[in-house]
Amino acid sequence: MKSKLLEESQVNQLLAVNSIEEVIELLEETAYQQDLVELSQKYSGVELVNRAVDQNFTNTLKKIAKFLPLDGSTTFDVVVEEWTMQNLKAIIASKATGIPLNGTGLVTINDEQHHLSTLSQDNSLDLKKTIRKLGNLGYGFSQAFKKIDHEYSSGEIQDFRQIYKQIDDYYYAKLAYTAEHRKDPTVKSLMLARINFINVMAVARLKLAGVSDKDITANIIAGSPKLKRDAVKLIQKENIDEVVNEIIRTHKLSQEIAEEFKATKSLVKLEVALQRKIVQQALKVSKVSTLSFAVILAFIYLKQGEASFIKAIAYSTQAGIREEIKNLVFAVR
Numbered sequence: 001m002k003s004k005l006l007e008e009s010q011v012n013q014l015l016a017v018n019s020i021e022e023v024i025e026l027l028e029e030t031a032y033q034q035d036l037v038e039l040s041q042k043y044s045g046v047e048l049v050n051r052a053v054d055q056n057f058t059n060t061l062k063k064i065a066k067f068l069p070l071d072g073s074t075t076f077d078v079v080v081e082e083w084t085m086q087n088l089k090a091i092i093a094s095k096a097t098g099i100p101l102n103g104t105g106l107v108t109i110n111d112e113q114h115h116l117s118t119l120s121q122d123n124s125l126d127l128k129k130t131i132r133k134l135g136n137l138g139y140g141f142s143q144a145f146k147k148i149d150h151e152y153s154s155g156e157i158q159d160f161r162q163i164y165k166q167i168d169d170y171y172y173a174k175l176a177y178t179a180e181h182r183k184d185p186t187v188k189s190l191m192l193a194r195i196n197f198i199n200v201m202a203v204a205r206l207k208l209a210g211v212s213d214k215d216i217t218a219n220i221i222a223g224s225p226k227l228k229r230d231a232v233k234l235i236q237k238e239n240i241d242e243v244v245n246e247i248i249r250t251h252k253l254s255q256e257i258a259e260e261f262k263a264t265k266s267l268v269k270l271e272v273a274l275q276r277k278i279v280q281q282a283l284k285v286s287k288v289s290t291l292s293f294a295v296i297l298a299f300i301y302l303k304q305g306e307a308s309f310i311k312a313i314a315y316s317t318q319a320g321i322r323e324e325i326k327n328l329v330f331a332v333r
Contacts, residue, residue: 001060002286002299004031005306008331014310015326020045020318027310032056049314053307054107060303061109064296072293075187078178079300081140083107084116085171088134088141089164091120095127096160112139127160128152144170165219172198176223186285186294190301193281195221197274199231200247204267207240244270251277272328279305279332302332 006014013026027049028036035052043051061080068076087106094101101120108117115137119125125133131152135145148166151157172195179191199220206216216235222228230250237243244261247253253273260269278301285298309329316325 001063002302002333005302005333006030006310006331007333011309011313011329011331014313015322015329017317018322020049020314023314023317024049027052032310035059046314046318050311053310057303057307058107058109061107061300064300065109068296069293071184072187072296075178075182075191075293076296077110078175079191079297080109081171081174083109084113084139084141085167087113087116087120088167091116091130092127092160092163092167094120095125095130112137112141115139131163140174141167141170169221172221173223176221176227180224184292184294186288186292187297190281190285190294190297192224192227193278194301195223195227196230197278199227200234200274201267201271203231203234204240204243204247204270207235207237207243208265208267247274253277268328272330275305276330279330283333305332 010026010030014023017023017026024036027033032052035056036048039048039051039055065076090101090106093099100123106113106117106120108114119130119133131145131149135142135149137145144166148157148163151166152163157163175191176195179188179195182188182191202219203216206219213235217232220228220231220235222231234243234246237246241262244267245258247270248255248258251274253270257269257273261267282298282301285294286302288295309332312325312329313322316322
């Protein structure tokens with residue numbers, strides 16, 4: 001399965017073409033061929049690429065679920081909940097804005113996600129009714145939505161985007177707890193690296209925006225003592241320049257990133273450099289010869305990164321801004 005991930009030459013070809021049609025033609029020579037051909041009867045352009053990538057990723061996770069080692073099944077379920085979280089956010093946005101989803105972008109691997117897909121197409125439900133129904137579904141996020149229902153009904157939640165933080169808090173706390181209680185140090189390291197990346201970028205963005213240290217602290221994932229210590233260390237820095245320098249030092253990144261930030265005040269290059277570090281870690285783990293859950297988890301993260309980059313290339317090509325992202329996407333193998 002890893003051998004079917006896009007190579008660097010294929011990514012460079014996708015970045016070199018001038019139209020979304022050419023992007024699709026190149027992708028038809030890859031593992032995405034079947035999905036593109038199957039969905040081309042109903043969709044075209046960026047929407048075809050978007051749906052084909054989602055379908056391919058969903059089918060990949062379903063395939064993995066069939067041969068999981070027993071010691072990895074529980075952790076796999078928690079990892080897959082990341083896409084339940086994304087589905088929930090999409091549904092909340094759809095109900096709040098009145099823009100129908102029609103299944104776009106929803107990953108459906110387990111029973112909970114299938115239920116959410118059905119719920120997203122129920123036009124009789126407004127945002128309030130949807131929140132209440134989500135609290136009564138009986139799945140993992142139900143407890144979080146019982147709290148959200150209370151706060152939404154009492155007026156504590158004024159903007160539907162405030163619900164996103166409650167969803168994030170529930171999921172990432174669960175992910176961190178699962179990581180901390182894994183006996184396999186490689187699995188634990190991979191999962192905590194992912195959470196640390198989210199924390200690091202959250203602190204950097206909020207510092208750059210001038211948010212108070214108290215509010216930044218309220219927005220970090222404190223799923224383990226080490227995660228909390230690392231985040232607090234960044235938050236205590238006097239300004240965003242010190243935060244960037246500390247991130248570069250801790251993660252052994254190029255000093256050029258600090259110079260780039262001073263010149264542009266953009267965190268994009270820093271984020272890409274941190275993503276590369278996670279990919280490198282996953283690639284190293286994926287080369288382990290024994291079939292352990294760590295290898296599977298590494299592959300999932302690599303496949304997820306590839307899917308994200310393909311979508312970015314498709315959207316930027318259609319928008320005519322392909323040059324701007326050439327240094328921001330890369331092959332994961």
